[in-house]
Amino acid sequence: MEEQQSLLEFMLQQRGKLLDQTIAHIGLTFTSLLIAVVIGLPLGIFIARRKKAATVVLNIAGILQTIPSIALLGFMIPLLGIGPLPAITALFLYALLPIIRNTYTGINEVDANVLEAAAAMGFSKWQILTKVELPLAFPVILAGIRTATVINVGVATLAAYIAAGGLGEFIFGGISLNNTNMILAGAIPAALLAILFDFLLSRVQKINLKKIRVAVALMPFIILLLSSFYAIPSFEKNKLLAGFTPEFMGREDGYLGLKSVYKLNIRNVVISDAVMYKAAYEKKLDIISGYSTAGRLKAFDLVTLYDDKKIFPPYYAAPLIRNDVLQKYPEVKDVLNMLSGKINDSIMTELNYKVDYLKQSPETVAKDFLTKNNLYRQPRNGNKGTIRFGSKIFGEQYILINMYSMLIEGYTDLKVDTKTGLGGTKICFDAMTNDQIDMYPEYTGTGLLAILNASAKTLDHLKQNEDSVYNYVSDQFKKKYKLTWLKPIGYNNAYALMMRRQQSNELNVHSITDLTNYVNENQK
């Protein structure tokens, strides 16, 4: 095995990127915070005067807060596309509630006697607000800003999913690539930022009465300064823009290979595969790193570019299972192998299309397919034991897991417990080795590159050949991890670069070499 890089070495090596991401992260956090303060503070003041409006406003802000952050980002795509705008908008919505609520509470808690005195002394309404209410509510308002800051530092990691940058790029890249150093290189600075800002704001909060008026005046400038960290990436027109998943960015059979083998140097952003296809369809992106059997390929009329220099190894899907489970329940092996040879690339694309685009449930799609192929049987409801299936977090894996569950429950006396939606290769694989799941569908290419971390020499030796890769992976997994690769299902879900069919024809770009040539000619 190749020598492991230490975390420190990784961070030093990637310090340029790390600094960029950290700055982008701070920028995202404070730009959204600034907008939230600018809007939330007056709103909080307003509802402190209108108790009837208060319930409505606080309820709306409360509901926004309960939307899962990743879902909120998802909602933003159709409205605002990808990039910093939807990310900042989503972060702003999260920061709103604590700021409105604390402003409202802070102002309401100001002693009524003090307000009466202020009015009786002859203060105007504006003077009462700025000289009495806001300074006295300041510690409470600041506590709200503090909460919002910490929330935003955390949620901002998700911005990487929609091409807005930040430390999430490392975190999600690391999870996909089974690279702990990369995860930590993103997660540790993110955690430190949260702790640092929380600490700094706690100091401001403890400020004594005398300095409160100074602090009130200074606050906006500090937030403004920090938010200016985020120079919003310029989206120039007329140049091709690529969107790659965090996983693709860090892989030899991904962006690294594109750079070294094809000498392709294209402007790119990091984005989640969940929103990537749509972004390409909506012309927010021109090139994306998709999977060749993705259902949305069909739905959004995208074409794959021919990999003429063969940098993408085959990704044949096959059930990966623990050896001890096979020994305990030998009947499982034949049942799981029943799918082998039944699904080719076009069938898988069709199935994915049904789930991803027609929005049929993976369960229905799985059952229909099995029924059509005379494989479906009613569950036996046996109680011989339980077998735990896992899946990654995309449609294809959900379909497969449903098929496997139906087969196992129909043909054996075992029960199936499914743990679907595990975040990525690392999470699935760690769940296997830690005895938390017994089987999940894995791809030969992922096993080769992300788990075994095969060296360039090995890759060259295997020549990206379908059988040699399967044999090598199968062999290594047995030795190293006591895991068995069952028979490949039959389709190849390799990486592919994709673009809109129309654009591909217009630019006459059909292979990756074509793309490299086009980029080199047009972007100098």
Place this chain on the structure above:
Amino acid sequence: MIEARNISKKFKQQTAVDAISFTVNESENFVLLGTSGCGKTTTLKMINRLIEPTDGEIFINQKNIRDENAETLRRSIGYALQNTGLFPHYTVAENIAVVPKLFKWSKEKIRSRVEELMSKLHLSKEYYNTYPNELSGGQQQRVGLARALAADAAILLMDEPFGALDPITRTHVRNDFKNLEEFKKKTIVLVTHDVQEAFDLADRICLMDKGKIIQVGTPATLLFKPANEFVQQFFNEQRLQLEYKSVTLKMIWNFLNDGVDDKSLLKEITSGKNIWQVLENFSLNDEAMLVRNNGVTKKINYASLMKAFNDYKRAN
């Protein structure tokens, strides 16, 4: 100076103040007295428009206060409240300087005025840069009074200004306040539910109940010529003490014996003192005293004082 004409205040269904009229003369100490909920505080707050009357009008120096900007009006009227309402984020000096600052006085003028008031109200100089929450309740109340007096407004409104203090502190702060020249000079409207305090401070008392004025008059008038049963009942509990306090030597002058033989050795007392104060003197030292009134001198002792007082009461 202040004239209220038929003012009423209704809060939703409840009538807090019910068509009352009264006049407060210049330099007078006018005390609104009554139990909780009688409408006295609402009446007070209508004078500086913290509360706007539902009906009726209030005039200050013949000018309808409704025609004046509320903020300008309030800056020209001092205001002291029960719970001080000091700004917790302002120092003692800054609190006192609030209204002068609104008037944009110069820094030096503000500073000398603040120092003057602090010394008048017996606040040590070291409190100048202290925050209110570091002071005792009595000291806070003194700062509140200083703030109300700071811009030297002709009118002072006071809402139970000593109500939150313990009895001993209350007496101290009240006595110090009474001895200020401002107390004698200014037109003061003071709200209290404390009968002793009303008798102690009032030139005239305005006794209120259920939003209406029951009787307006000097303390002695209310005691000896109550308008009705309610007024009589109201003072019953502390009647004797109140009577002693509301009657001065001047008032019983005609009932005192003349008999003065040897005048040289005796202590003198002014005729402005009330019976209570003279009795306090007797209880310390049971010797006869001399009273001088309009150039005439009379000698009193405990027995002659009591007799004159009782004769006065009978005559009223």
